[in-house]
Amino acid sequence: MAVADPIEELIALMAKLPGLGPRSARRAVLHLIRKRSLLLHPLADAMQVVAETARECLNCGNVGTADICDICANEARENGELCVVEDVADLWAMERSGVFKGRYHVLGGTLSALDSVGPEDLGIPRLMDRVTTEAISEVILALNATVDGQTTAHYIADQLEGRVRLTSLAQGVPIGGELDYLDDGTISAAMRARKDL
């Protein structure tokens, strides 16, 4: 039986990563081998640690290295405001902006009849529990401005109506956006959400 070449195996695995194909994976592996002490060993060590410790936060669904993630465990963060996001990547994007100092809840997707994704699959019952047990006064629905994202937002809003203040992110012209390059849906949304100067 032929033993697989470990380098070829590494290339094949790297080629499965988002944004990489077989050629770019080959280039990346070659680069790692050339920078063995600077990159390959630290990367292998870091991957080993992450493989052993990475897990989903039992409270909010964020990814961390403990049962309760850093954000949930941070006592300095404000209580009472809960920001609901679709995915961990969205949570990280919100954190990069630094504007929100409250707590998060990661759904892990959107409702989809096509893919048989229902409220239980998204941990929406857990969200309802958190609103009660953590004395949440405002739920910010920071879901994507897509049909699926907003359908999910409205479903959650229906479940929470009358219990807490419900808000959602504004929709419209992005910072640095030029009207000429925007699609008509974004321009319509921006017109509807116009404000006094």
Place this chain on the structure above:
Amino acid sequence: MDWRDTGILLTVRRHGEAAAIIDVFTESHGRHAGVVPGGAGRRLSPLLQPGAQLDVSWRARLEDHIGTYTVEPQRSRAAAALSGRLALAGLNAVTALLAFTLPEREVHPALYARTEPLLDLLGNDDLWPLAYLRWELALLEELGFGLDLTACAVTGATEGLAYVSPRTGRAVSRAGAGDWADRLLPLPPILRGEGDAGDAEIAEAFRTTGHFLEHRVAPALGNKPLPEARARFVDLFSRRSARS
């Protein structure tokens, strides 16, 4: 094989890293799927939202291949749909029912002609529920489960029609119903194109059309449950009509 058509985007599924498989209800080729290279990318994904009106070019080596689409957006309906809860639920109901009920690559020009103006009305919450009800009746007709509400199935009378037979979809008069009245479905005047089209009456009519979608159309399609999106829209509308 290639053709060009206009159509309404029904569903989008990610395919691989950057492509998407879309299902489009086209005017001359029916419900037709195809791959859009780059469809899940940053440039195209905002345009590929369900309900969008697209100019599509389909190309494949063989007729039965899934083929690839080149899409050009004609108009987006996302902003109108995202502007309100009822509009969004309505859009989901229409796209889900079309994707659920229509066989692939079967042409339905009459239904298409009714669907496009219906979606253009999205955001007009006063007119939309009635337009949607008329569209559901047209959908039932197109699928071979049309309601015959011209005369009583029992007596032949054309006056005093108050019920619909859940089995045949034919109208039944009050006199003809007799003791069976509680087993029949309501026939609000709006189903016959009469009356003032109040919200309560439209909600009652949804009960009747819903019965045929659920108990006639769905079993004929392999006994899959009707998409939840329709129930969500009807529930939302019924709550609105109960409040007003």
